[in-house]
Amino acid sequence: MIPYGRQSVSEKDIQAVVDVLRSDFLTQGPRVPAFERAVAAHVGAKHAVAVNSATSALHLACLVLGLGAGDALWTSPNSFVASSNCGLYCGARVDFVDIDPRTYNMCPRDLRRKLETARSAGRLPKIVVPVHFSGQSCDMDAIGELAREFGFRVIEDASHAIGGSWRGSPVGSCAHSDIAVFSFHPVKIITSGEGGMIVTNDAALASRAIELRSHGVTRDPDRMVRPGGGAWRYEQIGLGFNYRMTEMQAALGLSQLEELVRFVVARHALAARYDVALSGLPLVLPWRHPDSYSALHLYVVQIEDHAPIGRMELFERLREEGIGVNVHYIPIHTQPYYSALGFEVGDFPLAERYYSRAISLPLYADMSEADQDHVISVLIEALRR
Incomplete structure (x- = not known):
């Protein structure tokens, strides 16, 4: 059977994973931060946070932007359910904006009409999640202008789109958004087996995502409520999750990024x-x-x-x-x-x-x-x- 999509894994990729298996670290070692730095550099973002799936990345993106009960998230109906489920995970209301019939992406004109109606009703969204369907960027200039006018935050669901660009800027540069999210599922452009990445230009958002991907725990004395004590000390300062990426996944992702x-x-x-x-x-x-x-x-x-x-x-x-x-x-x-x-x-x-x-x-x-x-x-x- 000829599949609709599949991974392209080389001997170099396999060796990268084998090297990790023979190393001292299988998780939370040097490959994860190396993969983060490489992705950030490739797309022109200041910060990147690796997680175990794009779904986890979307969830954390919503949390670090403060989405919660009483808020609303809007996205495209033409996407996988993760693009909207991330809002429901946070207790928010979810709604959709219809697509442009040529690009199949969120239609900026329909978004404006819906925002104007919502403003009159006092029900503007806190977050809008444009989805770069099939790898083609949404009109991020138009969506960014609307974000500034109507005061919402933007998460680009770029699960399909690493390696793409909009008006010369790489998808993930976050020129018109707060956060972008990539997927490294096997049928995507590059793979880490499973895996996802948050990219942003906001250091505070990245720092918060790093904490939340690992149970809300920190070892940074400057972040602790009760600093001091032994080198083993850590504190849970928030309610987080186990959304960490493994060293094997990061090694595969790093090798794939070269291609x-x-x-x-x-x-x-x-x-x-x-x-x-x-x-x-x-x-x-x-x-x-x-x-x-x-x-x-x-x-x-x-x-x-x-x-x-x-x-x-x-x-x-x-x-x-x-x-x-x-x-x-x-x-x-x-x-x-x-x-x-x-x-x-x-x-x-x-x-x-x-x-x-x-x-x-x-x-x-x-x-x-x-x-x-x-x-x-x-x-x-x-x-x-």
Whole structure:
């Protein structure tokens, strides 16, 4: 089966992990801070905090920005549930902003309309989480301007987007946000097995995240309530979590980071082949904003209404031919848990319309042209009947 996405792991990556296994540290050693420094340097942020998943990173980002009961978090319905669950973990209300039908990202115009209505009702969000879907940045200039005008904080869910940029600035530079979050899940651009990263330019936010990822515990005498005593002393000064990244994960992530540019370039070459080969079919091909350099985590097509085959039939046909297509994403607000919170089908029609026609085609850095040609040939046969 040709997967829709997969990791690209080299012998160098494997050796990096083996070296850790033969070292004195399996957790809380030198590789984690080295990985943090490398990611921060790569994206142009001042601080980075490694954690065990992007979900943990989103949760900590909300906490360090003070999200709590009585507050609201808004995000995109076109994402995985983690993008909104992080708000619920903090006891906040969650709402969504519909997507731009070309980028599939949060629509800044719809965001402004919703903010103006919320301001009149005295229910502005504390945090907005734009999601850089498929690796393409949201319009962060527009969202940043709205944040300044309406007074909310911004967490970029950049789980798909390390290696991408917006108007020449790397995703993660936090030029228009308080925090950005990356994912290193195996199907993402680079992997650490599981893992995530918080990046920020605010030293206080980074320091707080470091404490919260490790039970709210500090060994810094300047942070202790009752400093002094032996070298073993530590204090829990907040209620934190065990969200730490291991040394093995960090070593793999460090090794993978060296290949990030190559991985993204390879994805662009494959996407360009899809663009040409699929251009005559009844498909809506992914549009790439001229101001954005996408990391191209996903290559999503939409089936046109006049196509001779529907999404379900095409999906099953591709799977039967050994092509592991997928669908990204079921709109979050239509999930049963969110229905119980009061959301209904029809609340965010552009995200729902997109979802009803979307299929994610295989795309990963080491995908062979032969495998890609197989995907293309099956699509041509199915859609030109």
